[in-house]
Every structure is written in C-alpha cells, then in structure tokens.
Amino acid sequence: MDAAATGGGKRPRVAIVGAGFGGLWAARTLANTAFDVVVIDRNNYHTFLPLLYQVAAAELQPEQIAYPVRGIFRRTPNVDFIMAEVRGIDFAGRRLRTDGFEVPYDYLVLAMGSVTAFFGVDGAAEHAFRLKTLEQGIALRNHIMRCFERAAFEPDPVRRQRLLTFAIVGGGSTGVEYGGALAELIRGPIQKDFRAGRSGEARVVLIETRENVLPGYPEKLRRYARDRLRAIGVELRLEARVKKVCPDRLLLAGGTILPTQTVLWTAGVRGHSAYASWGLPVSSQGRIRIEPTLQLREHPEVLVIGDLSFIEGDEHLPLIAPVAVQQGRRAARNIMALAAGEPPSPFVYRDRGSMVTIGRGAAVVRLGRASFSGVVAWLLWLVVHLINLIGFRNRLIVLIHWSFNYFLFERAVRLILPRESSWVRQAQDTDR
Amino acid sequence: MDAAATGGGKRPRVAIVGAGFGGLWAARTLANTAFDVVVIDRNNYHTFLPLLYQVAAAELQPEQIAYPVRGIFRRTPNVDFIMAEVRGIDFAGRRLRTDGFEVPYDYLVLAMGSVTAFFGVDGAAEHAFRLKTLEQGIALRNHIMRCFERAAFEPDPVRRQRLLTFAIVGGGSTGVEYGGALAELIRGPIQKDFRAGRSGEARVVLIETRENVLPGYPEKLRRYARDRLRAIGVELRLEARVKKVCPDRLLLAGGTILPTQTVLWTAGVRGHSAYASWGLPVSSQGRIRIEPTLQLREHPEVLVIGDLSFIEGDEHLPLIAPVAVQQGRRAARNIMALAAGEPPSPFVYRDRGSMVTIGRGAAVVRLGRASFSGVVAWLLWLVVHLINLIGFRNRLIVLIHWSFNYFLFERAVRLILPRESSWVRQAQDTDR
Numbered sequence: 001m002d003a004a005a006t007g008g009g010k011r012p013r014v015a016i017v018g019a020g021f022g023g024l025w026a027a028r029t030l031a032n033t034a035f036d037v038v039v040i041d042r043n044n045y046h047t048f049l050p051l052l053y054q055v056a057a058a059e060l061q062p063e064q065i066a067y068p069v070r071g072i073f074r075r076t077p078n079v080d081f082i083m084a085e086v087r088g089i090d091f092a093g094r095r096l097r098t099d100g101f102e103v104p105y106d107y108l109v110l111a112m113g114s115v116t117a118f119f120g121v122d123g124a125a126e127h128a129f130r131l132k133t134l135e136q137g138i139a140l141r142n143h144i145m146r147c148f149e150r151a152a153f154e155p156d157p158v159r160r161q162r163l164l165t166f167a168i169v170g171g172g173s174t175g176v177e178y179g180g181a182l183a184e185l186i187r188g189p190i191q192k193d194f195r196a197g198r199s200g201e202a203r204v205v206l207i208e209t210r211e212n213v214l215p216g217y218p219e220k221l222r223r224y225a226r227d228r229l230r231a232i233g234v235e236l237r238l239e240a241r242v243k244k245v246c247p248d249r250l251l252l253a254g255g256t257i258l259p260t261q262t263v264l265w266t267a268g269v270r271g272h273s274a275y276a277s278w279g280l281p282v283s284s285q286g287r288i289r290i291e292p293t294l295q296l297r298e299h300p301e302v303l304v305i306g307d308l309s310f311i312e313g314d315e316h317l318p319l320i321a322p323v324a325v326q327q328g329r330r331a332a333r334n335i336m337a338l339a340a341g342e343p344p345s346p347f348v349y350r351d352r353g354s355m356v357t358i359g360r361g362a363a364v365v366r367l368g369r370a371s372f373s374g375v376v377a378w379l380l381w382l383v384v385h386l387i388n389l390i391g392f393r394n395r396l397i398v399l400i401h402w403s404f405n406y407f408l409f410e411r412a413v414r415l416i417l418p419r420e421s422s423w424v425r426q427a428q429d430t431d432r
Numbered sequence: 433m434d435a436a437a438t439g440g441g442k443r444p445r446v447a448i449v450g451a452g453f454g455g456l457w458a459a460r461t462l463a464n465t466a467f468d469v470v471v472i473d474r475n476n477y478h479t480f481l482p483l484l485y486q487v488a489a490a491e492l493q494p495e496q497i498a499y500p501v502r503g504i505f506r507r508t509p510n511v512d513f514i515m516a517e518v519r520g521i522d523f524a525g526r527r528l529r530t531d532g533f534e535v536p537y538d539y540l541v542l543a544m545g546s547v548t549a550f551f552g553v554d555g556a557a558e559h560a561f562r563l564k565t566l567e568q569g570i571a572l573r574n575h576i577m578r579c580f581e582r583a584a585f586e587p588d589p590v591r592r593q594r595l596l597t598f599a600i601v602g603g604g605s606t607g608v609e610y611g612g613a614l615a616e617l618i619r620g621p622i623q624k625d626f627r628a629g630r631s632g633e634a635r636v637v638l639i640e641t642r643e644n645v646l647p648g649y650p651e652k653l654r655r656y657a658r659d660r661l662r663a664i665g666v667e668l669r670l671e672a673r674v675k676k677v678c679p680d681r682l683l684l685a686g687g688t689i690l691p692t693q694t695v696l697w698t699a700g701v702r703g704h705s706a707y708a709s710w711g712l713p714v715s716s717q718g719r720i721r722i723e724p725t726l727q728l729r730e731h732p733e734v735l736v737i738g739d740l741s742f743i744e745g746d747e748h749l750p751l752i753a754p755v756a757v758q759q760g761r762r763a764a765r766n767i768m769a770l771a772a773g774e775p776p777s778p779f780v781y782r783d784r785g786s787m788v789t790i791g792r793g794a795a796v797v798r799l800g801r802a803s804f805s806g807v808v809a810w811l812l813w814l815v816v817h818l819i820n821l822i823g824f825r826n827r828l829i830v831l832i833h834w835s836f837n838y839f840l841f842e843r844a845v846r847l848i849l850p851r852e853s854s855w856v857r858q859a860q861d862t863d864r
Contacts, residue, residue: 044577044581061493061495063493063495068625070625070626071625074624074625082584082585083578083581083582100582100585101585145476146515149476149515150515150532152514153514153532153533192506193500193502193503193506194502
C-alpha cells in the first residue's frame, strides 16, 4: 500500500483518475498483475450511480450505494488509493498535479465522468438541482423533505402549491426513474406524515422535449412507460421545452408557467469545463476525443474511458455504466499490451441491453432485439442491480450480509460525506 | 395534524420546544389527552445522544441514532410537529417567535438542551471539535477519516504525527466512551486499510484535570476505567489542564505541547447564550432558573426541563437523559394538573444508576449502592441501550426489524441531514 510514498519503483505504474465504474473496472482488471496501480478520487468512496435516484427519493440511505475505495481493494496489494483532486497533467514529466502532492505515472487512465449540461437555458445552472453525485442526491432529498415541512404550515395556497410541485426536466432514464420514485414517495411515506400527501396537492411534473419519454427505446416500451408514469400520478409535459428556470417557477416555450421551487435537471451531460485547460483534446460537449483503442493520439500512454471519452466516428455509444465498465476492462488490457510491446486493440461495445424502472413493480427491459415490460421486467431489474451492487464485495458476501451486517456496521460509516466545505456549493456546482 | 394551521382552538395548546429526551417524553406523556400538543425543533429528527459517540467513531451510521419526529408521533393525532427555529417568546401574548410564523401556546415547555462550554480556554471555541449534535458527530468522523487519508501519503514524519494524534479533552462519560471507541476504530477497520493503523503511529490522548477519569463514579469503577483505557491503547494525561488550543497543537499547563490537528472538547456544557435575550432567568452557566415544580417563577405556564433547566438548591442533578426523561414526564403531569386547577408537584429524580462503556466488551455500571464492571456490565449497557433505542418505535417492532427493515428502508432515509447551509458552521457553531 501507500505506493506514492515509495514512488513508482521498478514496476510500471498506472494512475487511474476517478473511482466510477470505468476507473474501478480498469483497476480490478489490473489487480494482482505486475503493475503498481493507484486510483485517485476526490471522494474516498465509489458511488453506485444507477441507484442514486433512490437516494434522492429517500428510498435508500446514501451509505447503501457508496463503497469506500480502500475497502474494495483491501485484498489487492498492488492497487492503492489516493484521496485527492487532480488539477492538471504534466504529460512530458508523466506526473499528475493534485491539490496535494504530484503523482507519477507510466500509464494514465482518465475516468472522471460527466457533469450536468444545461445547454445555456436561462437560470438552469443557478436554480436547478442536479443528480450526478451522492451529495447532489442528498441535497435534493433534503430540499424535498423541507418543502413538505414548510408546506405543512403554509396557509397561502399559492405558496403551498409552489412548495409541493416538483418538476423534472428530461424524460430519459434518470428522469423517468426519479419521477416514478418521487410519485411513490408522495403516495407512500409522505402520505402517512403530511396532510399535503393526503390532500393530493403534491404534484410531480416530468418535462420532455420529444413526443414521448425514453428516446432510443422501442415504441412499445415507450408507450408502456408513458402510461405507467401517468398511472402512478406523474404529470407528463411532452413536446415541451424549458425556456427559463427561476427560483419559484419554470417557464416553458409557448409561455406556460409552472410555479415550483424544485426543478431537477436531467436533460444532458458534458465533460468538466476544466479539462480543456489540461491540454486535452476536448469536443464541443466537453468530452475528450480518443482513438478507437481509447488512447489519446498525442499521448498513447494516456487512455480515456466512460462518459468523459468520445470515440471519433462512434458518437452514439450510450453514456451508461456498462460502456464504462467494458471500456475500463479494455483500457486495462491495452495497457498490458503496450507494456508487453504488443499492439492495443480497439474498443468494441457489447450491448447487453438496458432497463429502466417506473416505480416499484414495473420496468421496461430491452435485451438485444427482445423487449418486455411489467413485473417480470422489474424483477429482472432488481436482480441485475442487486447482483451488481454486491458484485463489488469479496467472494462470499450474500444478500442478507449485504443488506444487514454490511451496511449497518462495516462499510457505510466510513464515508467522508459530506466533505467539509459548503454543502450547497458541493451539491450545486455543475463542474463537480 | 397541522395544528398551527387550525390555531389553538378550544383544547388547551401545549408547545414543546426541542425534540430531545425531555421534549419527546413530555409530548409522549401528553399523547392522546385533551391537549393540542406541538413539538418544535430545528431538525426534523430526534437524536439518540447516548450513542452519538459511536457515529463520531464511525461505528454507527447517523441514520441509526436519528428518528424523524413525525414518525414517532404518527399514531398520536393530538401531537403535531413543526420544523422551525425558535427566536424568542412573547410571554404576554403567549406566542413563540420562530424563523417562520408565530406559534401560540397556553402552556410552554422549553427543552432546548445544552451546548459545549469552553470556560474561555484560548482557541478552544475556534479550533476544537464538539460532540453535542449529529452534524458535529459526522463532521468529526469525516475529519478523522480525512486525517488518515492525508497521513497515508505524508512523507514528513512530524506532519504525519500531527495528523495521527487525536486529543480528547475531558474524562467524563463522553470522553471515556469516545476514547475507547476511537482506539478500537484504529485497531480495527483502520488497520486493515492504512499503514498508519498498522505502524502504531496513531495515538488517542485523553486529557483530564482530575486525578482520574469518570468523576462521580465509585473509586473501584474509576480505577477499572483507567486501566481498561490504557489496555486498549488510550494515553491518559491525568491532572493535566488545557491552556490553549491551536489548529496544529494543544498546549497544557506546565508547557507540554501536544502536536495534533484533532481536539475534541467534552469538558463542559452550558445553556445557549441567546436565552438571556429571550427574557429568561439565566444562571451563570447559561442555564434557566426554575422552581422545584419546573415552572418559571414569573410565568407559571412555562416549564423548563433537561440540561437547560436549573433547580435552585438542586444544582447537582446530572445532565443526563434519565433526568430529562423524568422531567419531561413531570412537566406534562404538572401541565395536566394546572389545566385541572390542581397544584403542580415538585420534581423528584429517581436515580436508577448510570453506566459507561470503555470500548467493546467492557463497561462500568452503578446501580444505587451496587457497582460492577467488565463484560457483564457491558452486556447490561448493550441491552439497556438497545431497549431504549427501539423504545421509540411503536408497539410490535422487534430487534431484527429495528436493525434491518427499519433502518434500511423506512426511517433513516427521510432525515434532513445535513441542512443546506455551510457544513463547517453547522458543525462548529457552539451556540447550535
């Protein structure tokens, strides 16, 4: 452990920036090899982002979707962890500049992920909530619970309506899953504790520019999702475009005004704006242009994976965990090839399908050409996510451990969350 | 519910400020009576303070010792909750001023508890950590984990020593229990993940002005506690007085310097300094002088309980949960008496004893004249705390529920924690 203290040494040193899906799978693929691997992240934990929306909907505790990185690599002595914020790259000297010391590398994997993109919509960056990090998820949950507490004693019906209207911008998987979870929070726990829950004053409004939610999914599934969302009480505003976000209302193109103090923006992602200044080839959406082998053209010892990367001519890779995981593996294998003097291989995405829940007991699943929906789809979703969730843990962990022993006593309590600086800034700052 | 919206109405209205032990037990005693009861707290949850030290030692998750107040009173329709910060009292108009609307009352129970007292020690208020609120516990845990992350890559041994020395000021029950828990955190989880844990560089130093820890306990138990603390690796500095707290060191009377970036102050408590401005009779330690019946002399419809209260001639009541609980019950009964035109009764404390753990598997217990220590004492401590922890829950909750279903899915995730404003300020501000 503590490789940085000992320096690179004889063994080739791989630095991996980002402990998301891409970074973790790159590190796991390099576990117990002849490389010294160091994972660097600003947080000391990995966040299981596919379930982040459940934290924001007060369904899961933050600790249940976060894993201390050191815990994940406890049994792999050639993988170390550094909690630091990377500030830049010295390509010539092959060193990372961080907010602490410098980190030397022979091979570098960049896997910092993406941040929320607002496409310059007026007021969005200032007033909309984001859902890309655990802290943002907690901030959104806290805000929503606070809205109910305030509404409980707000005599003015107009103000109460503003407090109890929750707008979600973007009908992609995040928007759909969060809309469903939020509607069920209101119909469930909230109803027991607040008159607002019972009075039906609380509204969840989902705004999508296209004619229906879940673009990219088969028509059949999109129709199912739309009907299901309406059935559990989510108001859909389709073919609607957000013009402006204010602290107390949302303006749609055409002049419609939606009074609300809660706008969640899920309509787009981009690369962090800082990366251009790092001397990286940044695309218009702030993503980094790479070769099919995931390498930088100018610096073949640097590989970029996940949301952050952008393969020329392969623009249509979805920005989802499976792509990041497969690219992480490919990056690790290509680094082994390079070290062995062999040619790296291009990345090929194996699409195993995708799935989205719409509240409990309902989901849509696409498996290659096959696609289905309903309870069976939801059960499949559940199994897949549970397996992946516990997949981080070492061999013999079983579900009961995962949900009981493990969450209650071993892992979660060691998170550094929230970090000490201002909660609002942490949670709202687009550029992480 | 939502009593404030409906105003006092015919039923006499009892406002209870503070959802700690005193406030909650006053409200529970008034549950399902002819009173309209409203509990007011700045947080939407009750904190089980006897286990707060375990959150600060990364043993428990914050959610495991916090209960949403609305959940506790879900089945008692005459008890309502308002999340607000009380700013003052209009005694003549019998109304509470809050950061929101005003809250009318016929009877008022003040149970706001205490804050950390530094006795004017130089630098303590600025640089020492506190352990009186859940946010302070989380901030301390995060800081300690961050110290280990930084030390892992700190080449300079002097700086590393500062990062890995943890000082606790005060050898009362909080200091002893936290010292033991921290020593075991270092010998346990930390050792698995950090070289610092294995190298034995990490130190826990407990500073007490008296000749031994746990003043007020029988000699036998104090000796046991001292020996036990040393056995698990806590350095004791007895008959030592803190002169000054700096960001990077602690100065003791006599000139001893202890290099450390972590000082926890547990050496004293006081009432919030704001209460004097509320027109309350405040003692030198900022506590409120009350009659033996817990009433204010000038305003017999106002009762004060818990750490905050101070009964003339009964100065030596310990500031512990059982006193607050018994005073809460007494306050509620006295309000019923006043409403019925009967005379209120003076508070009489029934001392059922007290207990302190020193790490896992060891504790000291005092029961009236009887006193014992060791594993049996620890098991008793465990049972007593588990019972009280689940005691909040409605009828049929069993332990497995408490530890599994309940924590994982129902209660904890609805906490508004941390509140949105600056984490540091929230956690550090003495006056809550």
